[in-house]
Each structure stands twice: as C-alpha cells, then as structure tokens.
Amino acid sequence: MSTPAHPARTTADNRALALATRGLSKSFGSLPVARDVEIKLPQGARYALIGPNGAGKTTLINLMTGMLTPNAGQIFLGDDDITATAPEERVRRGLARTFQINTLFAGLNPLEAVTLAVAERRGIAGNFWQNTAIHKEAIEEAHDILVRLRLGDCCYQITRELPYGRQRLLEIALALATKPKVLLLDEPAAGVPQEESGDIFEAVAGLSGDLTLLFIEHDMHVVFRFASHIIVLVGGAIFTEGSPAEIAADPGVREVYLGKRKHG
Amino acid sequence: MTASTTLTPQAYLQAQSRWQPIEIIFWLATLLPYVLFPDYLSLASQIAITALFALSLDLILGYAGIVSLGHAAFFGVGAYTAGIIAKYGWGEPLSGLLAAAVLAGLTGYASSFIIARFRHLALIMLTLGFGLLLAELANSASWLTGGVDGLQGVKMWPLLGMFEFDLYGYVAYTYSLIVLFAVFLFARRLINSPFGLALRGIRENAVRMPAIGAPSRAHIQTIYTIAAAIAGIAGALLAQTTETVSLETLGFQRSADVLVMLVLGGAGRLYGGLIGAAIFMVARDQFSGIAPQYWYFWIGVLLVMVVMILPNGIIGGLSKIYGRWKRK
Numbered sequence: 001m002s003t004p005a006h007p008a009r010t011t012a013d014n015r016a017l018a019l020a021t022r023g024l025s026k027s028f029g030s031l032p033v034a035r036d037v038e039i040k041l042p043q044g045a046r047y048a049l050i051g052p053n054g055a056g057k058t059t060l061i062n063l064m065t066g067m068l069t070p071n072a073g074q075i076f077l078g079d080d081d082i083t084a085t086a087p088e089e090r091v092r093r094g095l096a097r098t099f100q101i102n103t104l105f106a107g108l109n110p111l112e113a114v115t116l117a118v119a120e121r122r123g124i125a126g127n128f129w130q131n132t133a134i135h136k137e138a139i140e141e142a143h144d145i146l147v148r149l150r151l152g153d154c155c156y157q158i159t160r161e162l163p164y165g166r167q168r169l170l171e172i173a174l175a176l177a178t179k180p181k182v183l184l185l186d187e188p189a190a191g192v193p194q195e196e197s198g199d200i201f202e203a204v205a206g207l208s209g210d211l212t213l214l215f216i217e218h219d220m221h222v223v224f225r226f227a228s229h230i231i232v233l234v235g236g237a238i239f240t241e242g243s244p245a246e247i248a249a250d251p252g253v254r255e256v257y258l259g260k261r262k263h264g
Numbered sequence: 265m266t267a268s269t270t271l272t273p274q275a276y277l278q279a280q281s282r283w284q285p286i287e288i289i290f291w292l293a294t295l296l297p298y299v300l301f302p303d304y305l306s307l308a309s310q311i312a313i314t315a316l317f318a319l320s321l322d323l324i325l326g327y328a329g330i331v332s333l334g335h336a337a338f339f340g341v342g343a344y345t346a347g348i349i350a351k352y353g354w355g356e357p358l359s360g361l362l363a364a365a366v367l368a369g370l371t372g373y374a375s376s377f378i379i380a381r382f383r384h385l386a387l388i389m390l391t392l393g394f395g396l397l398l399a400e401l402a403n404s405a406s407w408l409t410g411g412v413d414g415l416q417g418v419k420m421w422p423l424l425g426m427f428e429f430d431l432y433g434y435v436a437y438t439y440s441l442i443v444l445f446a447v448f449l450f451a452r453r454l455i456n457s458p459f460g461l462a463l464r465g466i467r468e469n470a471v472r473m474p475a476i477g478a479p480s481r482a483h484i485q486t487i488y489t490i491a492a493a494i495a496g497i498a499g500a501l502l503a504q505t506t507e508t509v510s511l512e513t514l515g516f517q518r519s520a521d522v523l524v525m526l527v528l529g530g531a532g533r534l535y536g537g538l539i540g541a542a543i544f545m546v547a548r549d550q551f552s553g554i555a556p557q558y559w560y561f562w563i564g565v566l567l568v569m570v571v572m573i574l575p576n577g578i579i580g581g582l583s584k585i586y587g588r589w590k591r592k
Binding site for chain 1: 472
C-alpha cells in the first residue's frame with residue numbers, strides 16, 4: 001500500500017497501519033459530513049476522535065464500518081481495500097464497532113447475545129439441528145468475555161432490565177466477541193454518570209494491547225488519560241491531530257472545541 | 265434468580281431447552297379428543313393442521329420478526345401439490361406430503377431473495393402481493409386446479425398401505441397429529457439451536473446483526489424456506505384428509521386468520537400458534553353455530569381483548585402468571 005501524501009502530522013514510528021482511510025468524503029444532499037478524511041491507525045494504537053457536536057464523528061465510524069457508503073475515497077483494513085465490502089464481512093475480517101445509543105438485543109440476556117456473536121464468528125450460527133448448549137467452547141468464550149467486562153453476575157438477566165452502565169459494557173462485550181483487530185468505540189460511556197464512566201474506560205484500557213482502538217469521547221479528562229493520539233474533527237474534516245500534549249496546547253483546538261465544550 | 269446464577273453457562277442454556285412438565289401435559293391432552301369428543305375428530309384434525317400452519321408462521325414472525333400477510337401462499341402450494349399428485353394417480357400420502365414440502369419450500373426459497381431485503385410495512389405489502397398473485401394464478405389455471413370449483417377427484421390411498429381414511433376422521437386426526445408432533449419436535453430443536461438464537465437476534469435488533477458479523481439475509485432466507493415447506497406440509501395434510509382443495513387454501517383470509525391465531529396464542533412462543541389455532545377453530549365452530557354470518561364479530565372481540573390485556577398473547581399471559589407464582 002502506498003502511503004498517501006498528506007501534510008498532516010503522522011505517527012512518528014513506522015508501525016504497520018491497522019486501519020486507514022484515504023480521501024473519504026460523504027454528503028447528505030448538499031451537506032458535506034465527511035470531507036477528504038485521511039485517518040491512519042497504527043496497529044495497537046489508542047486513538048481518540050474528538051470534535052464539536054455535528055462534526056461528523058459518528059458518520060466517520062458509519063463510513064468505516066460500511067453502514068454508510070462514501071461518495072468518494074477508500075478504506076483500508078490492513079492492506080485490504082474494504083471500501084466496497086459488506087458491513088458483516090468487515091466485521092468478520094476484524095473491524096468491529098460499538099454504538100453511541102445502545103444497539104443491543106433487548107430481549108436476550110447477555111450470555112445469549114454474546115454467545116450469538118461468538119457463534120457467528122465461529123461459523124456455527126447456521127446450525128439449526130444441534131442444541132446451542134452443546135457448543136461448550138463458544139459458550140465459555142462468551143462467558144469469559146462477559147466476566148472480563150464484569151458482567152458475569154448478570155449474564156442471565158434479560159438485557160432490557162440491566163442497569164444502563166451494564167448495558168454500555170455489553171455494547172463492548174458484543175464487539176469483542178467478534179475478535180476484532182480494530183475496534184471503533186462510539187462514546188462508550190455516553191449517558192453514564194461521570195463516576196461510572198471511569199469504570200467503562202478502565203475496562204477499555206484493560207483490553208489487549210494488540211487491539212487497535214479508536215474512540216469518540218467528549219470528556220477531555222478521559223481523552224487525555226486514555227488516548228495516545230488525538231484526531232480533531234470539525235465540520236466533517238480533520239482540523240488537526242497530534243499527541244494529547246500537542247492538542248492541549250493547540251490554540252486553534254481550544255477555540256473550536258475546548259472553548260465551546262460547555263454547549264455540548 | 266439465586267438458583268440460576270449458580271449454574272454454569274452451559275448448564276443454564278441446557279436448562280432453557282429442557283422439556284417442561286406442562287409441555288408433556290399439553291401433548292397428552294391432544295389425545296383427549298379420542299375419548300371425550302369422538303364425533304369431533306374431523307374438527308380436531310383441522311385444528312392440528314391449522315396449528316401446524318400457525319407454527320410455520322411463528323418461525324418467521326415470532327422468532328425472526330418477519331411479518332407476513334401472504335403465508336397462505338405456501339399452504340396453498342402444498343395443498344394443490346398433494347391434491348394434484350393424488351388426483352392424477354399417485355395417492356400415497358407420505359410421498360405426497362414430501363412433494364408438497366419440497367415444492368412449497370422451493371416457492372419460499374425463490375421469494376426469499378426479495379423478502380430478505382425488506383422489513384416492516386414493505387414486507388407486509390410484499391407478502392400480501394405474493395399471496396394475491398399466487399391465488400389468482402391458481403384461479404386462472406383452472407385446467408389444473410379446478411379454479412373456483414375446487415380440485416375434485418382427489419383419491420387417497422390408505423396411510424402406510426394399511427389405514428384407510430375413514431368418515432369419522434380417526435385416521436385423519438391421528439395422521440395430522442403425528443405430523444404436527446414430528447414437525448414440532450423439529451421446530452423445537454431449531455429454536456434451541458445457534459440458528460434459533462440468530463433468528464431471535466434478527467427479531468430483537470436487525471441493525472446490530474451485521475455489526476456482530478451476522479449474515480442476516482442468509483438467515484432470513486433459510487428460515488423463510490423452512491417455514492414455507494412446513495406451511496406446505498400443513499396444506500398437503502388438509503388436501504389429503506379432506507380429499508379436495510379449494511382456492512380458499514391460498515386466500516388472503518387464510519393468511520389473515522393464521523396471523524390472528526398467532527397473536528391470540530402468543531407469537532415467538534412455540535406453543536402460541538398451537539393454542540391460538542385451537543382457540544380460533546373451536547371459537548369458529550361454536551360461534552358459527554350461533555350466528556353463522558356474524559361469527560367473526562366474536563373473533564374481533566377476542567382479538568381486541570387479548571391484544572389489550574395480554575400483549576404477548578395467551579401463552580405470554582399464562583407464563584407471566586406462572587412466573588409470578590413461582591417467585592413467591
């Protein structure tokens with residue numbers, strides 16, 4: 001893969017890229033929501049995507065995961081061009097996401113939901129003749145994921161009756177069950193009281209170091225604490241990017257984003 | 265609650281699919297008509313057939329969330345397949361049943377390519393459209409189907425070469441009941457399988473499915489084909505046990521009725537369609553005796569009451585009461 005020429009600051013080291021976009025653009029009618037976006041996520045990175053409301057952060061995740069089709073540009077997972085790949089196929093190749101608004105299986109319990117995701121990945125979800133219970137390895141893998149996210153004690157409880165914070169963790173558990181190489185987290189702690197959001201980010205931080213992460217987050221304390229690199233998105237375009245220290249010191253960022261934080 | 269948390273995940277899932285005593289009681293109760301209502305075995309046979317049809321709709325509507333207003337299309341294809349085969353000289357019931365399942369399944373598979381792409385209102389209209397289309401095709405092909413006069417001259421051979429279909433419906437009920445039970449066992453296995461879990465996933469959140477790498481469309485195509493084949497078996501049973509096929513087997517009324525039965529009984533619960541079919545058929549039999557022209561009035565009353573008071577149907581309401589009672 002040729003490295004696209006781009007003046008923006010790139011990562012200093014030459015780690016292989018896990019996910020990259022080139023010239024990614026999307027408009028809703030006459031409203032541009034993504035403008036020539038170039039993102040380069042090195043393997044194992046912990047990147048934050050920030051920007052004011054309506055900057056197109058979620059749109060970018062929707063484009064990368066295939067839930068929206070770009071008007072122009074390309075998306076690469078590793079060395080593969082996945083621009084035209086179906087969303088579920090991208091997941092199977094290792095690109096997973098979570099949703100800002102809970103997108104869970106309300107009528108299933110966490111064990112069933114995560115077992116389903118594991119079964120899909122293992123290619124046994126088309127099996128309509130054997131009892132789910134005989135797939136011991138899949139069930140135990142699902143249970144391990146739930147325990148890791150501290151959902152072990154409520155995994156038989158129907159999802160819609162779980163406390164909200166638990167539901168946010170289940171969002172992550174479902175994504176992890178697909179064994180992603182790259183995980184895109186859309187405001188993992190959205191709607192969770194501040195004192196609990198730390199728990200969620202601790203869980204995120206505890207994920208395997210091989211996993212490449214990009215997360216959207218509004219709370220700057222959390223961003224500065226957990227991100228190694230920050231991308232600032234404004235009006236669908238990358239405004240700037242850099243290390244937390246660089247971003248914190250950037251007067252432009254303060255103006256467009258940090259200064260306006262009270263509104264959003 | 266405390267008991268379930270001590271189970272291992274595997275044991276928990278195993279327990280979910282274990283046979284409950286109430287299920288055994290239910291199936292034993294299906295033998296009661298032989299003793300209690302020997303004069304009503306024909307009705308009992310119709311109930312078993314309708315229950316099988318409702319079960320097939322439950323697999324797509326109750327489990328995968330695919331609303332259909334044209335499910336009678338597959339019932340009709342099955343009925344005409346079995347009827348026509350028997351009329352033209354092959355009256356062996358079981359092979360007729362198989363042929364009906366295959367043809368209805370193929371029809372379901374062919375339409376599933378379109379069905380799997382749509383949801384909600386578009387899906388209701390599409391299934392309705394397919395149903396109307398097939399009904400009118402059968403109507404116009406009167407050289408084959410007998411058109412509005414119905415398919416006459418269906419002659420069945422004895423079941424297994426031994427049991428002649430009798431006037432009292434003894435063999436008909438036994439045959440229908442055994443087929444219903446066999447297909448029920450299949451459906452029960454299916455819903456407790458990983459595939460059954462995937463279907464519930466589609467019903468619960470179709471948006472999340474691709475995000476966990478699930479090929480929802482392929483799953484929908486599979487279950488739609490299976491449900492169509494089962495509906496075809498039900499249709500074939502009706503053709504074989506009544507030795508006639510009318511256009512009504514393909515009609516919109518049948519599609520609407522089976523939907524009503526499922527809502528009455530409780531969709532997404534294996535026994536919902538069975539209970540709903542029994543209540544609907546008995547109500548029709550009783551109410552049409554009182555006022556033959558207006559009996560749907562009472563079905564209307566029943567439907568409104570159940571939907572208002574028991575949104576998850578009769579089975580849903582019963583299991584809620586049972587759950588509360590158990591917790592005490």
